[in-house]
Amino acid sequence: MQTTIISPANASFLGIPTVIFSILIPLIGLLVFTYIMAMRRVPLVNAAPDSRFDHASERFFNVLKIWLGQYRQPRYMVAGIVHIVIFFGFLILSIRATSLVIIGFSEDFALPGFSGTFGHLYNILKDYAATAVLIGCGIAAYRRAVVKPARYAVPAKYGKDHTAEALFVLALISILMISESCFDASLIAANLQQGLEGEYVAPLTLSWLFKSIFMAVPVAALQVMHVLSFYIHDLTFFFFLCFLPLGKHFHVITSIFNVYFMRLKRGNIKPVKYGVKDEDLDDLELFGVKKLEDFTWKHLLDFYSCADCGRCSDNCPANTVGRPLSPRFISIKGRDLIFKSYPILPVKKPAGPGKESEDLIGSIYNEDEIWSCTTCGACEQECPIGIEYIDKIVDLRRGMVDDGNVPQSLQKPLRALEKRGNPYGKMEKKRAAWIKDKEFAAECEVKVLEKGGTASTLYFVDSITSYDDRMMEIARSTAKLLDAMNLDFGVLGKTEKDSGNEVRRFGEEMLFQALREENSAAIEESGASEIVTADPHAYNCLKNEYNDLPPVSHISQTLLAKINSNELKLKPVTDSSKIYTYHDPCYLGRHNDLYDAPRDVLDSIQGLTRVEMEKNRDRAFCCGGGGLMLFYEPEEDQRMGVLRVEMAKEAGANVIVTACPFCLVNMEDAIKVAGLEGEMEAIDLAELVELHLA
Amino acid sequence: MEILVCVTRVPDTAENEIELNSAGNDIERDDLVYSVNEWDNYAVEEAIQIRDRVGGSVTVITVGDDESDEILRREMAMGADKGILLSDDAFEKADGQGIAAILKAAAAQGSYDLILTGAQSEGGAGEVGGMLAAMLDLPYASLVVSIEESGDNSVKVGREIEGGTIEMNEISLPCVLSIQTGINEPRYVGIRGIRKVANVDIPVQSISELGITDSDVSSSVKRLDYFVPDMGEGAEMLEGDDEEIIDKLIEMLKAKGGIK
Numbered sequence: 001m002q003t004t005i006i007s008p009a010n011a012s013f014l015g016i017p018t019v020i021f022s023i024l025i026p027l028i029g030l031l032v033f034t035y036i037m038a039m040r041r042v043p044l045v046n047a048a049p050d051s052r053f054d055h056a057s058e059r060f061f062n063v064l065k066i067w068l069g070q071y072r073q074p075r076y077m078v079a080g081i082v083h084i085v086i087f088f089g090f091l092i093l094s095i096r097a098t099s100l101v102i103i104g105f106s107e108d109f110a111l112p113g114f115s116g117t118f119g120h121l122y123n124i125l126k127d128y129a130a131t132a133v134l135i136g137c138g139i140a141a142y143r144r145a146v147v148k149p150a151r152y153a154v155p156a157k158y159g160k161d162h163t164a165e166a167l168f169v170l171a172l173i174s175i176l177m178i179s180e181s182c183f184d185a186s187l188i189a190a191n192l193q194q195g196l197e198g199e200y201v202a203p204l205t206l207s208w209l210f211k212s213i214f215m216a217v218p219v220a221a222l223q224v225m226h227v228l229s230f231y232i233h234d235l236t237f238f239f240f241l242c243f244l245p246l247g248k249h250f251h252v253i254t255s256i257f258n259v260y261f262m263r264l265k266r267g268n269i270k271p272v273k274y275g276v277k278d279e280d281l282d283d284l285e286l287f288g289v290k291k292l293e294d295f296t297w298k299h300l301l302d303f304y305s306c307a308d309c310g311r312c313s314d315n316c317p318a319n320t321v322g323r324p325l326s327p328r329f330i331s332i333k334g335r336d337l338i339f340k341s342y343p344i345l346p347v348k349k350p351a352g353p354g355k356e357s358e359d360l361i362g363s364i365y366n367e368d369e370i371w372s373c374t375t376c377g378a379c380e381q382e383c384p385i386g387i388e389y390i391d392k393i394v395d396l397r398r399g400m401v402d403d404g405n406v407p408q409s410l411q412k413p414l415r416a417l418e419k420r421g422n423p424y425g426k427m428e429k430k431r432a433a434w435i436k437d438k439e440f441a442a443e444c445e446v447k448v449l450e451k452g453g454t455a456s457t458l459y460f461v462d463s464i465t466s467y468d469d470r471m472m473e474i475a476r477s478t479a480k481l482l483d484a485m486n487l488d489f490g491v492l493g494k495t496e497k498d499s500g501n502e503v504r505r506f507g508e509e510m511l512f513q514a515l516r517e518e519n520s521a522a523i524e525e526s527g528a529s530e531i532v533t534a535d536p537h538a539y540n541c542l543k544n545e546y547n548d549l550p551p552v553s554h555i556s557q558t559l560l561a562k563i564n565s566n567e568l569k570l571k572p573v574t575d576s577s578k579i580y581t582y583h584d585p586c587y588l589g590r591h592n593d594l595y596d597a598p599r600d601v602l603d604s605i606q607g608l609t610r611v612e613m614e615k616n617r618d619r620a621f622c623c624g625g626g627g628l629m630l631f632y633e634p635e636e637d638q639r640m641g642v643l644r645v646e647m648a649k650e651a652g653a654n655v656i657v658t659a660c661p662f663c664l665v666n667m668e669d670a671i672k673v674a675g676l677e678g679e680m681e682a683i684d685l686a687e688l689v690e691l692h693l694a
Numbered sequence: 695m696e697i698l699v700c701v702t703r704v705p706d707t708a709e710n711e712i713e714l715n716s717a718g719n720d721i722e723r724d725d726l727v728y729s730v731n732e733w734d735n736y737a738v739e740e741a742i743q744i745r746d747r748v749g750g751s752v753t754v755i756t757v758g759d760d761e762s763d764e765i766l767r768r769e770m771a772m773g774a775d776k777g778i779l780l781s782d783d784a785f786e787k788a789d790g791q792g793i794a795a796i797l798k799a800a801a802a803q804g805s806y807d808l809i810l811t812g813a814q815s816e817g818g819a820g821e822v823g824g825m826l827a828a829m830l831d832l833p834y835a836s837l838v839v840s841i842e843e844s845g846d847n848s849v850k851v852g853r854e855i856e857g858g859t860i861e862m863n864e865i866s867l868p869c870v871l872s873i874q875t876g877i878n879e880p881r882y883v884g885i886r887g888i889r890k891v892a893n894v895d896i897p898v899q900s901i902s903e904l905g906i907t908d909s910d911v912s913s914s915v916k917r918l919d920y921f922v923p924d925m926g927e928g929a930e931m932l933e934g935d936d937e938e939i940i941d942k943l944i945e946m947l948k949a950k951g952g953i954k
Contacts, residue, residue: 282889404772404881411882416709418885419727425709427725510885 288398502627733812
């Protein structure tokens with residue numbers, strides 16, 4: 001094509017051919033980038049092993065859905081859309097940016113397939129993309145600088161505000177968009193001024209705007225503009241590339257890998273060390289995570305990938321009630337430590353294996369922070385790029401347990417679990433005492449399978465429902481429901497031990513395994529062909545962390561199946577003035593995707609009015625945590641349960657239905673603390689259904 | 695510093711429902727779970743912390759039967775370097791003085807700078823520490839809530855006295871101290887820790903190896919009976935569920951001017 005102005009490949013400046021810069025800038029840029037990436041690789045190599053190379057198709061699907069499809073972004077609508085615009089803009093413009101680098105020394109270069117009509121169409125697309133990205137940057141900058149959403153704020157204890165870095169990067173991106181458009185527009189305007197043919201410019205794009213302005217600019221000036229904007233683009237591009245791995249914008253590079261390697265299963269906890277069998281754990285020198293390099297490489301990749309978007313902490317119940325935990329800063333502090341321990345320019349000795357690194361607890365993390373987590377999973381559900389927290393928290397707890405660094409409030413229940421198989425230290429023989437309630441015993445007979453009896457359905461009660469006076473009501477309701485469904489069921493009695501869901505999550509792995517072993521043997525002995533439980537923590541643990549058990553259901557699933565097959569009949573709602581709301585237990589919902597069964601059971605009670613709280617299903621707000629969490633004394637401004645009860649009130653409900661004994665404990669306490677006695681009540685799903693047995 | 699900590703195995707009050715036996719002279723011991731006496735656990739933690747600061751070793755010692763092995767291992771899993779089990783049929787009838795005599799014989803075989811006991815154990819007598827110090831002719835401080843090293847031959851110890859005041863004493867080494875709970879926060883001992891010391895050899899010493907005789911340990915105190923005292927004048931049992939009891943209590947406290 002005939003042109004009026006000289007391209008960067010052929011131009012010269014003060015007698016120096018500018019093509020030299022066209023070669024030097026990419027060359028130096030790529031060298032520096034490669035060096036930085038090689039240094040960033042070192043900690044990953046030094047980290048603990050992880051097993052993430054399985055299930056390639058499932059992982060590939062995650063990349064399509066979560067990375068390419070930006071599936072989780074719109075959960076925060078404005079930020080999500082802005083991100084999607086910039087993300088796809090980047091993808092589209094990456095082709096243009098690559099060819100531009102080459103155009104710097106080969107004027108007429110076009111990528112294969114981009115020379116003909118497709119190339120013209122692409123040019124229209126990329127012009128719109130660049131325009132959209134610039135607008136996106138404008139909105140993002142406005143949000144950062146003016147709107148300042150609370151989730152971006154950095155509390156003083158976590159260091160300085162991050163706005164400057166965000167704005168700086170937005171400026172870099174804007175410069176890229178503007179310079180790229182100027183480069184094109186200056187050429188087109190010059191050609192058109194000279195009566196030559198100019199590339200079509202799509203209306204209302206940046207290039208179109210610049211072209212319109214440039215029509216009035218002398219060609220000589222456009223020549224300077226053309227070459228200058230090229231080099232501004234070239235320099236900014238390679239500067240940006242090298243800047244990415246130095247901060248939160250590393251996610252631009254790592255997120256695709258982070259999503260590919262993200263956790264596939266939920267409800268489970270990683271093994272103490274990948275590649276070490278349970279029976280060999282005693283031989284391990286080190287247990288859990290104590291130093292940076294004890295994290296697995298995926299967990300360090302998580303730190304690299306955190307985009308600082310604050311969505312995790314915005315949904316974290318611990319953070320919300322003022323406990324000293326913010327998942328976002330688990331990542332940011334981890335990343336800062338990697339950067340500090342593995343500097344790009346090794347100042348002292350080079351980093352490597354055997355390097356003395358500091359204990360994480362007491363330096364970047366503290367005990368209360370790590371014990372504050374209820375493992376509700378809200379953070380992981382929210383993270384747009386698949387960063388994990390629960391496994392990290394549990395690994396850090398394992399390290400603390402190994403060092404004996406366990407709060408006194410947790411030591412007693414742990415010892416009791418070891419000696420008596422329940423955290424209360426109650427006698428084993430009293431485990432099935434709830435069946436002896438006179439009124440109940442007259443109505444319903446429960447088989448206790450401790451002495452060789454068998455039943456086809458095993459009701460796994462678990463500790464709190466077995467021993468807590470109030471929660472025994474759930475056990476009795478559940479038993480009556482099983483009876484009403486004509487199931488041949490029994491309980492393990494004194495041979496049942498705590499399922500260990502929280503024992504494992506509080507880092508006492510060996511105790512968990514001991515409990516699992518005893519329960520597994522007792523369950524096998526019972527001859528049951530299915531297990532039912534009304535405790536989601538037991539449900540989660542038996543289903544996801546025990547091996548070779550009969551199928552496990554939560555009572556809501558059993559109920560729904562029998563209601564649907566007309567084997568269980570319920571009468572219309574007894575008190576139609578009540579407005580019910582269902583609170584999702586974390587271990588039923590987020591960890592096991594069981595959102596509909598309990599709701600469907602409620603809706604099958606004719607005339608029952610049910611409303612949803614704003615935070616429901618996978619965004620449900622944790623009640624305060626179960627199991628050992630009931631014993632932990634956190635520092636907090638208010639109780640999670642109180643907030644949750646207020647959410648129910650806001651939704652217009654006066655009955656909170658839960659399907660978990662721990663939720664019920666927390667809700668009932670919270671109703672008292674919130675002073676809502678008489679206005680609000682809490683009931684377990686099993687209790688409510690039992691009241692409506694036809 | 696060479697530290698000896700005397701520990702004992704007791705029914706765990708947190709994990710048992712304590713009932714009297716039919717004879718009324720002991721508690722029902724079937725179905726009980728045992729653990730290390732709580733005060734002793736604080737003493738061992740304190741000893742480990744001192745050792746970690748100034749060096750030396752921590753030896754845990756107990757008078758008991760084969761099953762007492764378990765608590766020695768638990769304390770070794772905490773970080774004690776050595777365990778010694780003093781076991782003999784003759785020891786079964788020992789009272790507090792007898793236990794002190796057995797411990798004295800064992801302590802005299804080593805060369806300890808500091809001997810720690812729990813302030814008391816399940817029986818609540820709190821007698822062994824003081825008697826042991828007397829038998830060894832060593833200085834003694836009871837109910838110790840802090841220990842600081844001060845110079846080569848002494849330590850500063852804090853004792854909690856009436857009204858929460860802390861009394862500070864300098865006491866020369868070697869000495870015997872009985873440790874109050876709250877002096878520290880004992881570390882957690884996990885199953886993994888216990889398994890690590892599961893096969894460590896724990897020497898057992900009998901009466902003859904200690905060079906004492908039956909008469910040294912024979913009991914001169916005999917327990918006759920346990921009973922719940924009759925309710926006296928002015929005592930009132932509040933009845934009802936927790937809420938009601940609390941409400942009644944608050945009302946009574948207000949009425950008597952206890953709270954405003």
